[in-house]
Amino acid sequence: MTIRRLCGALRVRGAADLLLALLLGTGFAALPVLALLPGLWGFAAASAVTYAADEALHSRAPGFVRRLATLQLTRTLRFAVRTVMLLALATRLDAPDTVLVAALAVFSAHFALMTLYTAVHIAIRRRRVLPLVVRNIDMSALPVPERPPALLYRRSLRKLLHLDLPAHLGLLAALATGTWAAAWAGLALTAGVSAAALLALLAQYRRARRMPVRDEVFAEVNRQLAALRPEVALYFSFASVSRDFMYQVNMWIETLEQLGRRPVIILRERASFRYLSRTWIPVVCVPKADDLAELDLAGVRVVLYPGNAGKNVHMLRVAEAKHVFIGHGDSDKLASSNRVSKVYDEIWVAGRAGRDRYQRVRHAISDSSIVEVGRPQLSPIRTHAEHVPGPVPVVLYAPTWEGWSDDDCHTSLIPMGVTLVERLLTEDVRVVYKPHPLTGKRSAEAAEADRTIRALLRADNERRGAADAEAALAAVRPRLREIQTRLDELAGRHDGDDAEQLRASRPADRTGAAEWQDLRDEWHRLFREAHGPVRHTVVVRPLPTLYECFNQADILISDVSSVVADFVASLKPYVLTNARDLPDDEFRAAYTTAGGAYLLDRDCTRLTGILDSVRGVRTDPMAPDRRTLKEYVLGPDTPSSMERFDTAAAALAAKAAAEQVDARTELAA
Structure with missing residues (x-):
């Protein structure tokens, strides 16, 4: 229990990660002691432990690394402490003044270059943040530069800080042998590579300056939307609270794909894209309310809302469309009969139970605004x-x-x-x-x-x-990972930024649906067989x-x-x-x-x-x-839920279109 509490306090997952955290702390505590004794080989061992533990914890226990940062023990500070202790050790071992001065100059320059590199990296990242992100829309006409190479761009701080390794190793080798050629070589390599990295990133910054401006992006997206002419929109916001809310969108994708009306999905948080399921439906993510108003959604007649979120008001203000709360499940919780639902034109429920539930909220929801459409998602459930x-x-x-x-x-x-x-x-x-x-x-x-x-x-x-089940699981894990990787590819998931997502966006290949289903079926079969019947x-x-x-x-x-x-x-x-x-x-x-x-x-x-x-x-x-x-x-088995859902969407879209015609006629008169 003590170990569990300690793991919780340090934000590590288990005994192995807890050991790494203790090794990191012990190594840093030993550095000043061994530098002042002085103890060259002990210092080298402690320094190696801190390097290795630090790197392992970044991969295995990011929560612990963030906890250190909140205590101002950032990674940059940890590297600086290790460097200062190395210089203290070199002083205690009577290194020549020229070597000490050169080492101090190189390490200072390295940290200065790291600061400049970080500033340029931030500038590039900001330029590559766009007002919207899309999927399944052809954006090939927009001149979006490629993302900088991963070597320079991804985890850049971790990579740049480790460029001090040649200088560290060279100085330790020189202190051990008493000859200083290794120290000079290591210092030169650290300084040269750090400067080269900064110059390479500056060249990438020049390319990033050619990013299309906001008006160009919206003009192209609106041109594509005009060609696609979407009539029904699924609108969702909540992914900023937790990625786990994305199931509320994913459960409706297959239903939207079977509609007789052209659909579009509108999201409000960038994190949504990483967890969105496979679909051929055009998807637009617009984080800011002002930017949402720039989208040309004149043809949208019906907007569907799977959740009651504060940002829904940004879409509800579109008077030309009809707004429908469809929820993300039919339950007896308060959320399934919320008085807030009164702001929608209609509320679609599965069956009579949903209607009665809303009627119990007296003086809130009118019976005429409730439509029973069933639950189209339930077709995969076997009886x-x-x-x-x-x-x-x-x-x-x-x-x-x-x-x-x-x-x-x-x-x-x-x-x-x-x-x-x-x-x-x-x-x-x-x-x-x-x-x-x-x-x-x-x-x-x-x-x-x-x-x-x-x-x-x-x-x-x-x-x-x-034991047998564990062996069976180990045998199928590689294939399960392969399937998951391919599913991610079919879903359009990648680790790129806004600009990369926009640059890669093309009309979806609808033939991927069969492969998607086959892969999921295979994944489930392998998973069941590996776990066994008991x-x-x-x-x-x-x-x-x-x-x-x-x-x-x-x-x-x-x-x-x-x-x-x-x-x-x-x-x-x-x-x-x-x-x-x-x-x-x-x-x-x-x-x-x-x-x-x-x-x-x-x-x-x-x-x-x-x-x-x-x-x-x-x-x-x-x-x-x-x-x-x-x-x-x-609801009843016939007509099917999908038929009832499609009928409700068509009827409401026709009603919205008729009201728009009446409004234009009245305005003309």
Whole structure:
């Protein structure tokens, strides 16, 4: 426990990183002692340890490096301390004055050149920041210079600081041998390479000055948008809060691609691009509100909003379009019946349950503004009849996060999550644990419960004998990485800046959809086979997907959230956690999805009985209630959700177009 607390305080992930941090501190503490003794070989060893530990921690524990920076122990300062201690050692070992003066001059010049290099690097980076970024739009006509070579541009400070190594090694070698040729060679090499690096970057700065100006960028983007003529826009802001919110956009991409109207995606944070899924839909990211107003979106008739974010007002002011809140899941949480939704022209819900939920917010949302469109995303979910059970039941535990406030906190992790998993491990089941992506963002208790559950599952896997599974996982990891790399390529993800993203943007190749799906199917198959039928699994990455976890599960245990509403589509049994131990009737009356659920008490005393009641299909007493609930929550099976969604979009677009014609006629009159 002490080690865990120390790791938390130092922002390191485990014992290995903690050892590196201690080595770094010990090495720096030893440098002044060994310089003053003097101890040449000890100093050389301590210096090597600080170099190696510093570099390793930058890769393995960036949180620890940032913690050092907040304490003013920046990397530049650490390099400067090492240099000063080396000069102190050279003085104590009676190095010639000419060597000491030259070394001081070279090291001073090196740090001065590093400062100039950083200033030029910042200037280039700022010039390459554009007012917008796009994807799947042809920007080949815009003369955007290439990004500077990675050798000069990426992690430049780390590389430039390490140019002091020749001088350090040369001076240490000279002190050891008593001949000073090595010192002169090392000092000359450090000074020469540092100056050459600065000159090379200055040449890149000249190229960066040829970046197109703001008006040129908007003119070209608007010209392309005029040619594309988008009619429906998906608008999203929130990625600046956390990258984990991007699932709210990604879940709607396939639905947008199947629309009968031409779509466009509008994002507000640059971080969104890194986590956006594959799509052929044109994408425009405009961080500033003033710049958003410069976009020519005259043809857009319908704007869809998957989240209630403050920046939505920047798009809501477009009076010519109709604005629709579609959300990112249908749940019994407050967010799914928020009074803020009154600002939209329409609210699209999955089924009758969504309509009734909004009607309970009295005097807020009119019934005529609510449209039932189903959940088009749920088509990949296999039903209970299609499910093939494994050798042991698979229990999917998918708790929600702690919410923005305690008033809307439905997570079971804090009050009963650890107890639940401990009880599950006494049953003959396999646990798939998939916490919400935002788990632990607000509550330290939730984060601690999450860590404890992962440790319990890891320990039980070891008890079950996980050697074969670990070997199987190790065998498929290279192929899984290859697939993920190719998926990233198909999604258009790269580590370039704004200018590079704009420069590389071209119309998407729609034929990539088949390869994308085949690769995802292969990834899931390899992942399942490697984990085997009895090994517990913790899912915290985008793959495997939530719906893939649904398809593998025999039963779901979750909290009040949209996960449950989506799982209803499978008609499989599910359990809702009743962490406050409300009476069953009161709990079912408060939460719609509880109508087809088994209810689990805080102490999990009902767990064994619930599992026994669903181990056989014929002994599942809640099955009829789930069939009734499915239509109430998700709408009828026919017409399909996609058809209803497309019909709603077409009707609203036609209404917006008619209103614009009427407005122009009235203005002309």
